[in-house]
Amino acid sequence: MANAKLLQPFILRWEGGFVNDPLDRGGATNKGITIGTFRQFYGKDATVEQLKNITDEQWLHIFKSGYWNPWKADEIVNQSIANIVVDWAWASGPGTSIKQVQGVLEVVADGIVGPKTLAAINSADQRTLFADIHAARLKFVENIVRRDPTQARFLKGWKNRINDIKFEA
Template sequence: MLENFVKSLETVLKHEGGYVDHPKDPGGRTNMGITQAVYEKYLNRTVTEEEMKNIKIGDVRIIYKENYWDKIKGDDLPSGVDFCVFDWAVNSGVSRASKALQKIIGAKADGVIGPNTLKAVESADSEVIIQQLTEAREDFYKRLSTFDTFGKGWLSRNEKTAMLSLELNQKGVA
């Protein structure tokens, strides 16, 4: 739901934190969860480490809205499901999060949320979707080679995402 984007973004920014350049992170340099590659694509040019450290919050909002929220059809997903899919998309990719949702609801798992996926989501129990997405995400994390390094944080994030998603689902909107 559109009303949930602001709350969802606020929470994602808390999860992601500030500038990070961890040598074991395959995503490379990030700031507020935005990878250098994504920022360079957005600006259509190469960026320096200094620019990554000083990424503009306005750019971050636009990137998250256009590259993640809009691609997962956040405005059209039920409250709670929207945030659950959005947070996973930010953390692990839009296609992966979208395919997980599609598998759970029995839609074609092509990684693109469209009318058929939305129709299937509409007829499913949102709370069950959130619970199954949370389980699928945990299973995904545990299979990653970097789990020993980042796993504790990922599982904590997943748990917090599930709690807020269920809360949003019960309230209907943020």
């Protein structure tokens, strides 16, 4: 079964520290946690300063509760599949990533990981499923830029990150 601790260093390596890029829709972000997400977990009055000083425990709580657990990733057999779907959730939100992957799996795209979604993930040929999710994710970020060309400056980085997730049996 997949292990959240194996994905954490990947996310932290790609996210870095505090940024507040005016063209980034997420706004103020630290270690990949946007101010909006931080406020969902720590109250609507949480400040950018508090986000700048996020603790490892707060980060881990958000990662597990907000991204790993909605995917029920502890129940995904292949670590590489868990990595690519949870990282997609991290980048685009759990509901979006779950629906996108459910589309790849050809199960009802309800945004909820239940027994049918998990069974479809775990019974699929893992290498093929990884490749299909990888391709869908690349197409997804390309479509973001197609809809909103101001996001083009992020495309290369998004693709590099996606391509950095490798399949391991």
